[in-house]
Amino acid sequence: MKISDVLHETYTALSANKARSGLTILGIVIGIGSVVAMISIGQGASGSIQASIQSIGSNLVLVTPGFQRGAGAGPVSGGRGSATTLKQEDADAIQKEITQALAVAPEISRRYQITAKGTNTNTQVVGTVAQYPQVRNIQIDAGSFISEQNVRSLSKVAVLGPTTRDDLFGEGSTPIGQSIRINRVDFKIIGITKSKGGTGFGNQDDVVFVPLSTAQRFLAGDTYVTTISVQAASPDVMATIQQEITDLLLQRHNISNPQLADFQVLNQQDIVQTASAVTNTMTILLASIAGISLVVGGIGIMNMMLTTVTERTREIGLRKAIGAKRRDISLQFLSEAVMLTFFGGFVGIALGWIISLLVTQFAGIATSVSVSSVALAFGVSAAIGIIFGYYPARRAASLNPIDALRYE
Amino acid sequence: MIECKHIHKVYKIEDIETQALKDISFVVKDGEFVAIMGPSGSGKSTLMHIIGCLDTPTSGEYLLDGKDVSKLSDDELADIRMQKIGFVFQSFNLLPRTSVLRNVMLPLVYAGVPDTERTKAAEAALRASAFPEGFWNHHSNQLSGGMMQRVAIARALVNNPTLVLADEPTGNLDTKTGEIVLDTFQRLHKEHGRTIVLITHEPYVAEHAERVIHIRDGMIVEDGKVKNRRIANHQRKEV
Ligand SMILES: Nc1ncnc2c1ncn2[C@@H]1O[C@H](COP(=O)(O)OP(=O)(O)OP(=O)(O)O)[C@@H](O)[C@H]1O
Ligand SMILES: [Mg+2]
Numbered sequence: 166m167k168i169s170d171v172l173h174e175t176y177t178a179l180s181a182n183k184a185r186s187g188l189t190i191l192g193i194v195i196g197i198g199s200v201v202a203m204i205s206i207g208q209g210a211s212g213s214i215q216a217s218i219q220s221i222g223s224n225l226v227l228v229t230p231g232f233q234r235g236a237g238a239g240p241v242s243g244g245r246g247s248a249t250t251l252k253q254e255d256a257d258a259i260q261k262e263i264t265q266a267l268a269v270a271p272e273i274s275r276r277y278q279i280t281a282k283g284t285n286t287n288t289q290v291v292g293t294v295a296q297y298p299q300v301r302n303i304q305i306d307a308g309s310f311i312s313e314q315n316v317r318s319l320s321k322v323a324v325l326g327p328t329t330r331d332d333l334f335g336e337g338s339t340p341i342g343q344s345i346r347i348n349r350v351d352f353k354i355i356g357i358t359k360s361k362g363g364t365g366f367g368n369q370d371d372v373v374f375v376p377l378s379t380a381q382r383f384l385a386g387d388t389y390v391t392t393i394s395v396q397a398a399s400p401d402v403m404a405t406i407q408q409e410i411t412d413l414l415l416q417r418h419n420i421s422n423p424q425l426a427d428f429q430v431l432n433q434q435d436i437v438q439t440a441s442a443v444t445n446t447m448t449i450l451l452a453s454i455a456g457i458s459l460v461v462g463g464i465g466i467m468n469m470m471l472t473t474v475t476e477r478t479r480e481i482g483l484r485k486a487i488g489a490k491r492r493d494i495s496l497q498f499l500s501e502a503v504m505l506t507f508f509g510g511f512v513g514i515a516l517g518w519i520i521s522l523l524v525t526q527f528a529g530i531a532t533s534v535s536v537s538s539v540a541l542a543f544g545v546s547a548a549i550g551i552i553f554g555y556y557p558a559r560r561a562a563s564l565n566p567i568d569a570l571r572y573e
Numbered sequence: 574m575i576e577c578k579h580i581h582k583v584y585k586i587e588d589i590e591t592q593a594l595k596d597i598s599f600v601v602k603d604g605e606f607v608a609i610m611g612p613s614g615s616g617k618s619t620l621m622h623i624i625g626c627l628d629t630p631t632s633g634e635y636l637l638d639g640k641d642v643s644k645l646s647d648d649e650l651a652d653i654r655m656q657k658i659g660f661v662f663q664s665f666n667l668l669p670r671t672s673v674l675r676n677v678m679l680p681l682v683y684a685g686v687p688d689t690e691r692t693k694a695a696e697a698a699l700r701a702s703a704f705p706e707g708f709w710n711h712h713s714n715q716l717s718g719g720m721m722q723r724v725a726i727a728r729a730l731v732n733n734p735t736l737v738l739a740d741e742p743t744g745n746l747d748t749k750t751g752e753i754v755l756d757t758f759q760r761l762h763k764e765h766g767r768t769i770v771l772i773t774h775e776p777y778v779a780e781h782a783e784r785v786i787h788i789r790d791g792m793i794v795e796d797g798k799v800k801n802r803r804i805a806n807h808q809r810k811e812v
Pocket of ligand 1: 568592614
């Protein structure tokens with residue numbers, strides 16, 4: 166029997182019972198559709214999380230203060246990062262000792278109420294140095310960033326993030342030369358940064374930059390820093406730099422047990438890896454739940470095929486009587502099951518695609534339907550057809566022609 | 574040539590044994606037109622299944638054209654059926670929702686015959702069984718009983734079998750259409766020289782053959798020539 170004849174018989178059989186065939190593949194459609202949608206949402210989410218981690222800088226090693234313990238604080242522990250254990254001198258030492266560090270940018274940040282000509286807002290004020298834009302991947306839209314000269318001379322100048330600019334001076338304005346008041350100190354605006362995207366708590370655009378020295382003197386009144394951002398020369402040396410910084414700071418802070426360190430050193434790669442591990446786990450979890458519905462769909466196919474074999478016992482007997490071999494019969498029934506799942510898989514992929522487009526449209530979550538997930542879905546649906554069609558096909562093929570013809 | 578030697582067939586269902594055939598021996602030469610007669614339950618269909626290689630005997634030998642087929646496997650039997658035998662069943666057994674032409678060419682589909690060749694063969698077979706040309710592309714379930722039986726006969730002829738087996742081919746038909754079918758068999762026998770084994774329980778139908786084998790309770794009770802052979806009186810134009 167030729168393949169074209171097998172397909173002809175398959176088509177005739179399936180189209181004879183369109184409603185039942187349609188209902189049977191619904192399970193596969195839903196299963197494949199949700200697998201494709203889940204994977205696309207997972208991959209999209211992981212992509213956008215990685216992009217936003219990358220946008221804070223490249224080859225970044227971050228040093229933040231740790232818990233503030235002991236020293237009369239008793240059992241009460243301040244939150245991570247709340248301590249004032251990192252000093253300006255630590256940053257200077259890193260700059261001097263760690264030769265593989267391309268740039269070092271200490272910062273002191275805190276939220277303040279900011280006023281400007283009748284409007285006001287509450288936002289993050291970051292005191293930092295001229296290297297900051299390079300280290301943290303910040304671009305200037307208008308004017309200029311804080312210069313080394315500004316830091317040295319304790320200039321009262323400020324660079325606004327686009328969101329803060331919008332809140333204080335109106336959208337799209339260029340308020341360079343105007344002044345804002347932070348904590349009763351007037352600052353002159355010298356630049357606006359470009360937008361980096363992000364919303365809500367992750368908004369990297371709602372910020373005001375001032376010189377580090379100015380922030381320490383006039384705003385914080387102390388020389389501690391809240392973060393030291395170190396840019397490594399290449400991704401390969403990040404781990405080395407991380408270790409060197411840890412050793413250096415332990416020594417400077419007179420701590421012999423690394424477990425008791427009053428700071429922590431984070432590697433950007435670690436953050437990326439952790440984040441993608443989390444999103445991968447999420448994706449696998451979602452896809453497995455969707456996969457369960459695929460198995461249920463496959464059982465539906467098997468159920469229908471078994472019913473069909475019983476219903477068409479006479480037909481099978483006749484086919485065998487006029488010369489059909491076991492192989493011809495099992496091929497025909499297997500091909501019916503595979504055709505069903507293949508068609509279900511096709512519709513399911515379209516459905517999953519539409520779902521992921523709708524999710525992007527209405528939920529604002531980035532999604533990406535990859536070629537590999539489509540190929541996977543097709544492979545899985547064909548495999549389900551073969552696996553769940555095999556048993557009914559074998560049953561049909563092993564029917565005895567006489568028993569089959571006598572069957573009423 | 575058909576040679577049955579001491580054939581027994583026992584059906585066993587849940588410890589109840591039924592002796593369907595007991596020590597059946599006979600020979601049918603090529604080109605003979607034989608009727609097998611007997612009351613219901615006498616084992617006619619069972620015998621036809623064995624002659625037609627649909628089933629194998631429990632004991633005894635069955636030689637088809639000199640070859641012992643009683644020990645062959647499922648697929649080997651299917652091959653022999655495909656090459657040598659054409660079946661006409663009591664209840665037509667056509668595929669519904671399938672055109673007359675496709676039904677007729679089905680044996681050739683399984684034999685792997687190319688499309689144009691098998692269409693030609695199917696058309697020839699339909700003509701030989703006097704099936705009206707205007708209905709060739711109708712679905713089989715849109716036909717009358719007599720027409721369906723002629724499609725079944727055409728299907729039995731399409732692979733040019735040396736042996737045509739018919740199990741009560743007129744059982745479901747009225748006398749007039751029955752006559753048409755019997756005429757078709759007589760022509761196939763006379764004009765095309767086929768070996769025909771026809772099963773019936775009606776003496777009237779059996780008298781259209783050259784020879785009648787009577788069986789009762791699974792045994793041959795009589796085997797002889799038909800004295801006054803009937804010729805189906807049917808004008809083919811009436812179809
Ligand atoms: N597949 C089977 N399983 C069990 N018993 C069977 C089977 N086929 C036939 N028999 C039994 O064998 C005997 C002969 O049956 P068979 O069908 O050959 O009779 P028949 O002469 O064709 O009858 P009818 O004229 O009613 O068609 C019967 O008693 C029947 O019950
Ligand atoms: Mg019978």
